[in-house]
Amino acid sequence: GNLVVALPVAMLLARGVLVGSGGPVVEPDYARYMLADLHxxxxxxxxxAMVAGVLLFAAGLVSGWVDNLLLHRGVPARVEHHPMAVRAFGSSGAARLAATMERTLGVVVGNVLLGFGLGSMGTIGEILGLPLDIRHIAFASAQFGTALDVLDYRVAPGVVAVTALGVALIGLLNFLVSFGLSLAVALESRRVTFGETRELVAHLLGRLWRRPLDWFFPPREPAPEG
Structure with a gap:
């Protein structure tokens, strides 16, 4: 989803800046650097990309923690019946506000913190004197599309192919690191043993081989195994 949306949108925005202002959004030399930066x-x-995967995992943890905290403290029910909320929005409006809070607040908090983390990691690296940075599939796709448009798509096919491979690897590692850490935490919380973990991984890989589309478009009903 990030790749499909970010790449063409970045191309259109870069072209829009060129048409509207008469100049490219970045200089051609910097566009070539943007491509090399994704090698x-x-x-x-x-x-x-692995660093970004860790941040994605951390954002998921925060989202889950906020959701659990809301339910544990009964915050949605309090909002629904709070006199000020009822006076301001009415009974039905307060109920909708509480339902929206219960459904989305954790995701919003997690995404806000993720944005701060992704945006500040390079600065944190400079402050600490460490080579810290992030590569996220959405940013990488937009970077790729912007550079291509600035260079008027006059880029060697080999460069395009290698850069596209870099973008694909960034997306894959974003997913693998965040999913792997989340799975490890879930297994630890269930006290799953090492042997059981191996069986689970084998089962998941087998499912990926037999029904790969289920990983991207989960079926409504459990599919029969075999």
Whole structure:
């Protein structure tokens, strides 16, 4: 989803800036640097994609913690019956506000913190004197699309292919790191043993081989195994 949306939108915005202002959004030399910055083995994009995966995992933890805190403290029910909320929005409005809070507040908080983390990681690295940065599939896709448009798509096919591979690896590592850490926490919370973990991984890989589309479009009903 990030790739499908960010890439064409970045191309359109870059072209819009060129048409509207008469100049490119960045200089051609910097556009070439933007492509090189996504190279899968001549840049730090692979490592930085893993850092972004850790931040995605942390944002998920925060979202879950906020959701659990709301339910544990009964916050939605309090909002629904709070006199000020009822006076301001009416009984039905207060109920909708409480339901919206219960459904979305955790996600909003997690996404806000994720945005701060992704946006500040490079600055944190400079402050600490460490080579810290992030590569997220949405940002990488937009970077790729912007650079291509600024260079008027006059880029060697080999460069396009290698950069596209870098973007794909960034997305894959974002997913694998965040999903792997989330799965590890879930298994630990269930006290799953190492042997059981191996069986689960084997089952998941088998499902991926037999029904790969289920990973992207989960079926409404459990599919029969075999």
């Amino acid at each position: 899968p083995w001549r840049s730090g994009s692979v490592i930085y």
